[in-house]
Amino acid sequence: MTSNISNKAKxxxxxxxxxxxxxxxxVYIDYGVIIRDNTTIKSGTYIGARCILNEYxxxxxxxxxxxxxxxxxxxxxxxxxxxxxxxxxxxGNNFQTGHRVTIREKTNIGNHVRVGTLSDIxxxxxxxxxxxxxxxxxxxxxxxxxxxxxxxPYVVLTNDPTPPSSELLGVIIDDFAIIATMSVILPxxxxxxxxxxxxGSIVNKDVPELKVAVGxxxxxxxxxxxxxxxxxxKEVYPWRYTFERGMPWEGVGYDNxxxxxNPSE
Amino acid sequence: MTSNISNKAKxxxxxxxxxxxxxxxxVYIDYGVIIRDNTTIKSGTYIGARCILNEYxxxxxxxxxxxxxxxxxxxxxxxxxxxxxxxxxxxGNNFQTGHRVTIREKTNIGNHVRVGTLSDIxxxxxxxxxxxxxxxxxxxxxxxxxxxxxxxPYVVLTNDPTPPSSELLGVIIDDFAIIATMSVILPxxxxxxxxxxxxGSIVNKDVPELKVAVGxxxxxxxxxxxxxxxxxxKEVYPWRYTFERGMPWEGVGYDNxxxxxNPSE
Amino acid sequence: MTSNISNKAKxxxxxxxxxxxxxxxxVYIDYGVIIRDNTTIKSGTYIGARCILNEYxxxxxxxxxxxxxxxxxxxxxxxxxxxxxxxxxxxGNNFQTGHRVTIREKTNIGNHVRVGTLSDIxxxxxxxxxxxxxxxxxxxxxxxxxxxxxxxPYVVLTNDPTPPSSELLGVIIDDFAIIATMSVILPxxxxxxxxxxxxGSIVNKDVPELKVAVGxxxxxxxxxxxxxxxxxxKEVYPWRYTFERGMPWEGVGYDNxxxxxNPSE
Numbered sequence: 001m002t003s004n005i006s007n008k009a010k011x012x013x014x015x016x017x018x019x020x021x022x023x024x025x026x027v028y029i030d031y032g033v034i035i036r037d038n039t040t041i042k043s044g045t046y047i048g049a050r051c052i053l054n055e056y057x058x059x060x061x062x063x064x065x066x067x068x069x070x071x072x073x074x075x076x077x078x079x080x081x082x083x084x085x086x087x088x089x090x091x092g093n094n095f096q097t098g099h100r101v102t103i104r105e106k107t108n109i110g111n112h113v114r115v116g117t118l119s120d121i122x123x124x125x126x127x128x129x130x131x132x133x134x135x136x137x138x139x140x141x142x143x144x145x146x147x148x149x150x151x152x153p154y155v156v157l158t159n160d161p162t163p164p165s166s167e168l169l170g171v172i173i174d175d176f177a178i179i180a181t182m183s184v185i186l187p188x189x190x191x192x193x194x195x196x197x198x199x200g201s202i203v204n205k206d207v208p209e210l211k212v213a214v215g216x217x218x219x220x221x222x223x224x225x226x227x228x229x230x231x232x233x234k235e236v237y238p239w240r241y242t243f244e245r246g247m248p249w250e251g252v253g254y255d256n257x258x259x260x261x262n263p264s265e
Numbered sequence: 266m267t268s269n270i271s272n273k274a275k276x277x278x279x280x281x282x283x284x285x286x287x288x289x290x291x292v293y294i295d296y297g298v299i300i301r302d303n304t305t306i307k308s309g310t311y312i313g314a315r316c317i318l319n320e321y322x323x324x325x326x327x328x329x330x331x332x333x334x335x336x337x338x339x340x341x342x343x344x345x346x347x348x349x350x351x352x353x354x355x356x357g358n359n360f361q362t363g364h365r366v367t368i369r370e371k372t373n374i375g376n377h378v379r380v381g382t383l384s385d386i387x388x389x390x391x392x393x394x395x396x397x398x399x400x401x402x403x404x405x406x407x408x409x410x411x412x413x414x415x416x417x418p419y420v421v422l423t424n425d426p427t428p429p430s431s432e433l434l435g436v437i438i439d440d441f442a443i444i445a446t447m448s449v450i451l452p453x454x455x456x457x458x459x460x461x462x463x464x465g466s467i468v469n470k471d472v473p474e475l476k477v478a479v480g481x482x483x484x485x486x487x488x489x490x491x492x493x494x495x496x497x498x499k500e501v502y503p504w505r506y507t508f509e510r511g512m513p514w515e516g517v518g519y520d521n522x523x524x525x526x527n528p529s530e
Numbered sequence: 531m532t533s534n535i536s537n538k539a540k541x542x543x544x545x546x547x548x549x550x551x552x553x554x555x556x557v558y559i560d561y562g563v564i565i566r567d568n569t570t571i572k573s574g575t576y577i578g579a580r581c582i583l584n585e586y587x588x589x590x591x592x593x594x595x596x597x598x599x600x601x602x603x604x605x606x607x608x609x610x611x612x613x614x615x616x617x618x619x620x621x622g623n624n625f626q627t628g629h630r631v632t633i634r635e636k637t638n639i640g641n642h643v644r645v646g647t648l649s650d651i652x653x654x655x656x657x658x659x660x661x662x663x664x665x666x667x668x669x670x671x672x673x674x675x676x677x678x679x680x681x682x683p684y685v686v687l688t689n690d691p692t693p694p695s696s697e698l699l700g701v702i703i704d705d706f707a708i709i710a711t712m713s714v715i716l717p718x719x720x721x722x723x724x725x726x727x728x729x730g731s732i733v734n735k736d737v738p739e740l741k742v743a744v745g746x747x748x749x750x751x752x753x754x755x756x757x758x759x760x761x762x763x764k765e766v767y768p769w770r771y772t773f774e775r776g777m778p779w780e781g782v783g784y785d786n787x788x789x790x791x792n793p794s795e
Contacts, residue, residue, distance in 0.1 A: 010329075013281075014279070014544070016543075016561055028329055031281055031299055032297070032562070034561055034579055046326055046329075048321075049299055049317060050315065050580065052579060052611055055611065055629075056578075061576055061608055064540075064558055064576075078326055081317055081320065081349060082347070082349070082612070084611060084612070084629050084630075098367075099320075099349050099367055100365060100367070100630060102628075102629055102630070102647050102648075117367050117385055118367075118383065118385060118648065120647055120648060120665050120666065122665070132429070135385050135387070135403060136385065136401075136403060136666075138665060138666060138683050138684065150428060150429050152423075152428060153403050153421050153423075154403065154419065154421055154684065156683050156684055156711050156712060158682075158683075158710075158711050158729065161759065161760045161761075162757060162759050162760070162766040162767075162769075163680060163682060163708055163710060163769075164662070164680050164708070164769055164773050165759070165766065165769075165772070165773060166773070166775060167759065167761050167762070169760070169761070178428055178429070180423075180428060181421050181423050181449050182421060182447070182449045182467075182712070184711050184712045184729050184730050186729060188760070199423065199449050199451060199467055200449050200467035200481050202712075202729055202730035215481065215482075216481050216730050216745065216746050217745075227427060229426065229427050229430070229432065230426045230427070230434070230453070231426075231432050231434070232432070236427040236430065237427075239427075239428075239429055239430075242430070243429050243430060243431070245431060275594075278546075279544070293594055296546055296564055297562070311591055311594075313586075314564055314582060315580065343591055346582055346585065346614060347612070347614070363632075364585075364614050364632055365614075365630060365632070382632050382650055383632075383648065383650060397694070400650050400652070400668060401650065401666075401668060415693060415694050417688075417693060418668050418686055418688075419668065419684065419686055443693055443694070445688075445693060446686050446688050446714050447686060447712070447714045447732075464688065464714050464716060464732055465714050465732035465746050480746065480747075481746050492692060494691065494692050494695070494697065495691045495692070495699070495718070496691075496697050496699070497697070501692040501695065502692075504692075504693075504694055504695075507695070508694050508695060508696070510696060
């Protein structure tokens with residue numbers, strides 16, 4: 001099957017395009033991008049220089065034939081330069097990456113998700129809507145991340161309770177949770193809704209909803225509602241009432257937004 | 266405006282050069298480098314394979330036109346392969362990077378600075394002279410790093426006291442300070458002159474001049490002058506009296522060098 | 531001396547090949563690979579898109595002439611895209627890397643070794659057979675890693691006891707040892723055979739054979755034999771009796787394999 005490239009797309013020199021590639025209107029492909037077989041790039045999306053889309057999986061190395069599964073990158077996405085993405089995945093609209101992100105196979109990602117420079121998503125995991133992964137975050141296989149989750153630099157979500165083994169237990173991160181820099185979440189741990197894990201924590205048990213966890217090993221030290229901003233002195237959490245940049249409630253406030261939302265969404 | 270490329274520069278195949286690019290004498294550009302608009306590369310500098318200089322900022326994605334601000338890379342610099350640098354920055358002379366470094370916009374860097382492989386400088390920060398960032402260091406926005414500072418692998422300088430928020434407090438690192446591997450410096454913290462932060466420290470308050478801080482959370486455990494080299498048994502700190510490789514006092518000693526220095530420098 | 535490329539090798543477009551390069555039968559070189567002088571790629575090996583093999587060392591920058599030492603990549607290896615490897619090294623057969631691995635000069639690596647995405651091996655070190663480095667592992671100069679060692683994401687092996695200095699003390703990791711995520715091994719420390727270092731440990735002294743170490747700073751908390759799998763309830767360590775995927779005893783068990791092994795191997 002041949003490829004189908006919109007004449008309203010711009011493709012810079014040095015790009016290699018495989019079979020069965022669909023590139024919709026107003027897509028912009030910068031220099032030297034490699035797009036392997038069975039890839040769809042939806043309208044309005046930008047692909048930065050030297051990205052590799054639908055990279056070869058282990059199957060390729062047996063007989064050097066492509067067995068790539070379908071990769072769909074949603075509308076109005078922004079994939080920054082040198083990002084490598086595998087197939088078998090569907091990404092929602094308005095997806096953004098930093099540079100040199102790696103996303104392995106079978107990673108399903110919702111809408112309005114951002115993944116920072118050098119982050120490494122190991123595949124076989126689920127990520128909801130409006131999730132922000134900062135730079136250099138490592139998401140192990142079998143992780144499940146809800147909606148409106150924030151994960152900061154050098155956080156690792158692990159999955160093997162007795163390494164090396166084949167019995168993986170993924171981490172679960174509930175909606176609105178925040179995991180600060182350089183924390184490790186141990187296999188099978190669940191971080192509750194609105195919980196906050198402080199920087200440098202080694203999290204070896206579940207963190208309940210709205211709790212603050214810090215330390216190595218981590219201890220629960222209180223409730224998020226008691227934390228105040230050092231500059232303004234005001235309460236900060238749950239953060240959806242104090243932060244709105246890039247969120248769907250921007251300009252209207254969380255309560256107004258949620259009250260007008262269709263419950264079936 | 267067209268570009269101005271010295272005929273004493275060497276440019277390998279596969280390079281893409283934008284408008285208003287100045288490449289001075291004895292510059293060497295390796296294979297496949299992308300140099301976008303408004304970039305100046307000063308004499309004697311080497312740009313490794315597949316670097317991207319003056320990468321597109323967020324403005325570009327609105328209408329896909331380049332609004333790149335000026336990027337100046339100083340003389341006799343050595344930018345190793347696959348480094349990505351944004352614009353709006355001036356870098357001093359004798360700047361060196363490892364591979365795959367990312368430096369975002371509005372980062373001003375002095376002379377004789379080294380930034381190791383995979384390090385990620387998030388922009389909007391200041392770095393002095395003779396600073397050494399080792400591999401995989403993360404410098405958050407609004408950081409201020411003095412002169413002769415050493416930062417070792419996997420150190421993160423943070424900036425958001427109540428994530429997610431828009432009220433960033435940068436970290437300040439004073440001259441001659443040393444931050445060892447895998448430490449996190451929390452928002453707004455100041456590391457004093459000649460202070461030493463040990464490996465794996467979570468630094469949640471200021472470290473005074475000449476003090477040693479270690480642990481999670483960090484504690485001050487003593488003065489740097491009491492630390493001895495395990496091999497030689499000799500005192501080591503302040504390090505400017507015991508280490509000189511690559512420093513301006515190499516071969517003459519710190520005291521001799523400082524006594525002959527023009528006070529206005 | 532000119533290069534010698536098998537007509538049974540496949541070389542994709544955009545590849546740059548230097549002098550004295552040997553490419554054996556059934557090698558597959560993907561798009562845009564840079565292979566500098568004095569490189570040998572043995573039969574059956576795959577080199578991913580945009581790898582750089584035998585990257586320039588510091589000598590190059592003095593007069594921009596290549597002084598590259600020999601680099602040999604063993605048979606049936608799989609070097610994933612955007613990996614950068616320096617010269618002066620011999621790698622065994624069945625070597626595998628993830629994406630964007632960096633391996634500096636004078637790194638000798640045995641057979642069946644895997645190095646994960648973004649890992650950074652700083653050169654001047656020794657790695658045995660059947661070693662698995664996961665993503666984003668940092669191996670300092672002068673490290674010595676035995677056979678059948680497992681190192682997990684964001685682990686750093688350091689080497690400078692009083693940074694900055696020129697007196698480096700490498701880390702030693704004995705056979706079958708396991709180092710979990712985000713641990714730092716301090717300079718000169720030895721991790722004994724079959725020992726297990728838990729996640730987030732700062733290891734400032736030796737860990738004896740078969741011991742479990744955790745914490746910041748680390749403490750010895752017991753023997754590996756007492757750890758049970760959370761799912762099955764069975765004993766797990768020493769792991770060579772419970773895990774065999776990819777190991778030479780796969781399908782026969784460790785004891786059978788070792789009993790039939792030639793003692794001189």
